[in-house]
Amino acid sequence: MKKFITLLLALVLVFSLVACGNSASNNNNAVEANNATEANNNNDTNESATEVEEVEEVNMRPFVAATSDFNGDFYPGWTNSSYDVDIQNLVWAFGLMTDNAAGEIVDSPLVAEKTVSEDLTEWTFKLNDGITFHNGEELTVSDVKFTYEFLMNKEDFSATGGSTSMDDYVESITIDEAANTITFKLKKVIFTTDMTVFYDTWIYAEDTITNGAEAAGQNVHEYVKTNINYPIGYGPYMFTEYKESEFVRLEIFPNYIGKAPKLQEIIVKVTPSETELDQLLQGDVDLLSRTVEAEKIEAALESDDLTTNNYFRHGGGTMVLHTDYEAFALTEVRQAFAYVFNRPKVIELFLGEYGIASQGPYSKNQWMMYDEDEMDLLGTAAVGKFESTLIDYDILDNDGKFDEEANIAKAHELLDAAVAKTDGEYANLTGNGTDGYMWKGERLNIKITYTEFWSDTYNLVWNDDYISKLGFDVTLNGLDWPVMYGHWTGDVAEERQYHAFVGGTSYNVKSNPRASYATDKIMPWGQPSDNGSRFSGGSSYSAVEWDQLLLDIENCHPITGAEQYKALWREFIRTFNAEVPIIPVYSNNYHDLYSSELENFKTNALWGWSKAIRNANWK
Secondary structure (H helix, E strand, O other): OOOEOOOOOOOOOOOOOOOOOOHHHHHHHHHHHHHHHHHHHHHHHHOOOOOOOOOOOOOOOOEEEEEOOOOOOOOOOOOOOHHHHHHHHHHOOOOOEEEOOOOOEEEOOOEEEEEEOOOOOEEEEEEOOOOEOOOOEEOOHHHHHHHHHHHHOHHHHHHOOOOOOHHHOEEEEEEEOOOOEEEEEEOOOOOOHHHHHHEOOOOOOHHHHHHHHHHHOOOHHHHHHHOOOOOOOOOOEEEEEEEOOOEEEEEEOOOOOOOOOOOOEEEEEEOOOOOHHHHHHHOOOOEEEEEOOHHHHHHHHHOOOEEEEEEEOOEEEEEEEOOOOHHHHOHHHHHHHHHHOOHHHHHHHHHOOOEEOOOOOOOOOOHHHOOHHHHHHOOOOOOOOOHHHOOOOOOEOOOOOEOHHHHHHHHHHHHHHHHOOOOHHHHHEEEEOOOEEEEOOEEOEEEEEEOHHHHHHHHHHOOHHHHOOOOOEEEEEEOOHHHHHHHHHOOOOOOOOOOEEEEEEEOOOOOOOHHHHOHHHOOOOOOOOOOOOOOOOOOOOOHHHHHHHHHHHHOOOOOOOHHHHHHHHHHHHHHHHHHOOEEEEEEEEEEEEEEOOEEOOOOEOOEOHHHHHHHOEEO
16 A cells, blocks of 8 residues: 655635625635734734745636537546547646657656667656655556556456557566566557557556445446546646536646646636637636637737637548448549549638648648658648649649639549449449449449538538539438447448548547558448548558558657658558548648737647646736
8 A cells, every 4th residue: 555645735825806706705815814914914023034035926817728518538548538638638747758849759757767678678667756646645656557457458448438459569567666667568569659658648546546446346447437527647737626518627736746837727618619709808718729710710819818829730620431332442433522522612611711731641740741851841831842742632723713623524534434444343333424423323422421510511512503513423411420420430230321421530649550540440330440431452552561551650660760650651641642541621720819818828739728738827
């Protein structure tokens, strides 16, 4: 049993009148504070003070961040949304390894020393002393071992509705409590080992969880799932209150091992998108993060009371195509569909001027996109040398507008080439652009599904007049998210009917495409498939060759293999660009809109508000 460290906190109380709260209570506190001050002054008069100690005044104003609703799963492994992860970043902040604002993976403040064996299979971490969880429990290597064994237990995770892949990587764990060291023996070492195994893997309070589980008659996974709304970490902020669909309240953790934050209290408030701008302008919230709507961005730019940070999203909106379904099994059909998909119109309708389109699953913030002599382009809208070699599926006219006639003509050229082939699935495609293209004797009909959020935008883009010019039909159908996601992953009993799915994606700091696109991630219909596009190489690779490419990317040396990784990853991007298992629709030009009273708040695509807030302060 580890000891609990009692925290003796010296609190400096600063009282001020506020516009909300219990005014009677505030006034009573103010009277008590004045009485205490008067008593102290009398004591000062009676005693000869040789020196006066200056105490820095602490601004107790809470920082209020607007958010969409939480799932409330504040421990990872269950149905965590990005809004849940914001809370995790505040409560834990880092695992054994973490990142910095530049996107580099580094040792975290938990770690005093790290050693890696020559064959890279043993990673040993020595922890710093004096680290405590928010409840006072000491954090030691025993907690780290408990956490990783918790994450390696697929059976109990699955039984509580969660999932984990840690067991795929970690073979065994040994600890030396006297030396405060922990050694991981890895089953396999991959290019992203530091991120996959050690990056932001939050450490759990072992004694709190095991004792709580025993008292409740549960196993530890059941106990964590039961208490998933109230996380206990060791990060800069302690979780103090959660009201479902309303807010999370957090307070500064005085014993935080990292650089002490300046903001004393954070409230993450569920704020409807319809009122969030008004609440920001009125000072009811201090931050709207990752804003995309032009009217909100422009209102903030015009306000003297607000400041903005902007950057291109590390991810974007996508349309995922099922590459093993009907006509979409043919590369030329997917390419033709990409040409007639008016992405510029989606961006205009949804983002105005605050977005761009890319030609594959990459980000403007990924170093692999740029040659060594063009790294100054990183994070900008500029097109690097490699990106310029990719197929651009938007043919624009002299005014920079989507050229309907040219794009439709290119689509017909591709479809005619597919019709000319008669082997395998190609025999099912017949017809022409004038009379219409046919699939298995019936007019080709591409069915798109999306959540209702996208209904207006997609019905304007795929309007009846435009569809009538294509030579094939496009049918739109809105579904609730769980239903659509079931069709997307194949986790439904219903017969297949959709070719394309509207969604979005985020990218990791270090990317391992095999985790999402290996052929063993494609499951039979009726079982959930992790390979969303069900892509297995298209016409560029056989399934075996495709898996080998992904395996080669994964197995690049994590320390010396950067250039090999870049070359192979670019081949992956070239393949996705040519084969179109997904269509990257847009990448947002995100804007963080926030109170001008806040300073030193420096966000970017890889450094969101819940990380940047650690260094911010009130003016």
